[in-house]
Amino acid sequence: MGCLEAMKPEIILSQSSFKEAREYIRKNVREYHEVEPGYRIFDIHIIGVPPLYVGIEGEHLIFPYTKPCHGTFVVKVPGGEEITRLRERKGK
Amino acid sequence: MMTEKNEKTALILLGCPQVPVQTSMALYLVHGLKQQGIRPVIAGTAAARKLMEVADPDRHYVSEMTDLDAAIDEITEKQRDFDLCFVFIHNDSGVAYAGTMAYISKARLYALLFGEHAQDLAGEIEFPCEVVAAKAVHNPMPLKHRLDEVMQWAVSKR
Numbered sequence: 333m334g335c336l337e338a339m340k341p342e343i344i345l346s347q348s349s350f351k352e353a354r355e356y357i358r359k360n361v362r363e364y365h366e367v368e369p370g371y372r373i374f375d376i377h378i379i380g381v382p383p384l385y386v387g388i389e390g391e392h393l394i395f396p397y398t399k400p401c402h403g404t405f406v407v408k409v410p411g412g413e414e415i416t417r418l419r420e421r422k423g424k
Numbered sequence: 425m426m427t428e429k430n431e432k433t434a435l436i437l438l439g440c441p442q443v444p445v446q447t448s449m450a451l452y453l454v455h456g457l458k459q460q461g462i463r464p465v466i467a468g469t470a471a472a473r474k475l476m477e478v479a480d481p482d483r484h485y486v487s488e489m490t491d492l493d494a495a496i497d498e499i500t501e502k503q504r505d506f507d508l509c510f511v512f513i514h515n516d517s518g519v520a521y522a523g524t525m526a527y528i529s530k531a532r533l534y535a536l537l538f539g540e541h542a543q544d545l546a547g548e549i550e551f552p553c554e555v556v557a558a559k560a561v562h563n564p565m566p567l568k569h570r571l572d573e574v575m576q577w578a579v580s581k582r
Contacts, residue, residue, distance in 0.1 A: 349516040350523075369524040370500035377496050381523030381551060398520045400469050400492065401440035 335375045336397060336407065344394065345406035350380035353396035353404040361387030361394050365418050373414050380404070388415055431463050434508035435495065435531060438468030438476075439518045443539045445564040446512050447475040452568060453510060453536075454485045456575060462508065463487070467495035492521075499528050506531040514539030519548050526551040534574070538567045 345356050357364050364387040371378045371386070378384050379398035387394035393411035398404045411418075434457050436450055454464045466476060466489045473489050480486045498504040509531035511522040522535045533553035537546050538560045546557040556574050558566035 350520040369527040370496060372497075372500065377493065377500060377524075379496075379517075379524045380520040382527065398517050400472075400517050400521070401442065403516055404520065 336409070339374070339409040341397075341407035341409045343405055344408055345404075347403040347405070350384075350396060350398060350404045353406045354380070354383065354385055356406050357385040357387045357394060357396070361385075361389055363388045364394075365421060367418075367421075374409075386418055388418065391415070393418070431461065432507040433463045433465060434510065435506040435525075435529075436464055436466045436468075437492065437495070437509065437511045437521060437525065438466060438472035439512055439514065439521065440469060441472040441475050443514045444562050445538050445560045445567060446472070446514070447479055448564045449536065449538070449560075449567055449571070450476060450512065451479060451485050452564070453571065457508075458485065465490065465495075465506070467492050496524065496528070499525075505529055508532050508534070510534045510536055513537045513545060514542070515545070516548075519545055522549070522553065523551050526553055536567065536571065 345353060364385040366383050367378055367386050369380060369384060373395060378395060380396060391410060392408050393414055394408045396404050397407050436453060438446060438450055441447060457464045469492055476486050509525050509529055511525055513519055513522055513535055526533050535549055535553045535555050537557035540561060542557045542559050546555050549555055554574060556570045558570045560567040
């Protein structure tokens, strides 16, 4: 997990499918933005089949993180300047 | 990506090596690509790459290998791309990686599905690619036969 581990992520959903992760964010996070596969947050690329969502909750980002052996996790980390970058993109 | 020598390249994306046939089929695929003059680059988890290294100590088949995340980083940053891409898939993460490759890369994409749930996973593929699926866990032959049907070299040589 590298950089992500260093951010001490809160694991909201573990070992799910990328579709379950997508639905969790869509249904449970009020503000979410669609991103393309490969979208980079810090040094992490969002993996999956569109649509892929990244949520914002206060000062935190909530996004799917896919590991080859363990499925997709939904993680919550401090967003910092990534939140501004995400909001400046077109569309919700 | 065409290199200076106009050599075609193929990215072989290896997932979790939990299912035994992956390493064997990856070596077979690398062999076939090389015979066609296509340079294979293997991207995978550390364990998947180590299995390849140990199986081919003199590097008869395996040449360039790279980390999975590094490969995706290079393609999304448009520093590199490939002519062909083969994604080995035996779980949901594999489908997610293949879907990502379909979006970020211009390569012709092949989804190689194997393991107990190969057919179910094939039903999850909703993006443009060539699907090669067989219920192969320990015995690689069902997947090898499917791959041979799809790839031209098998037709000409066997």
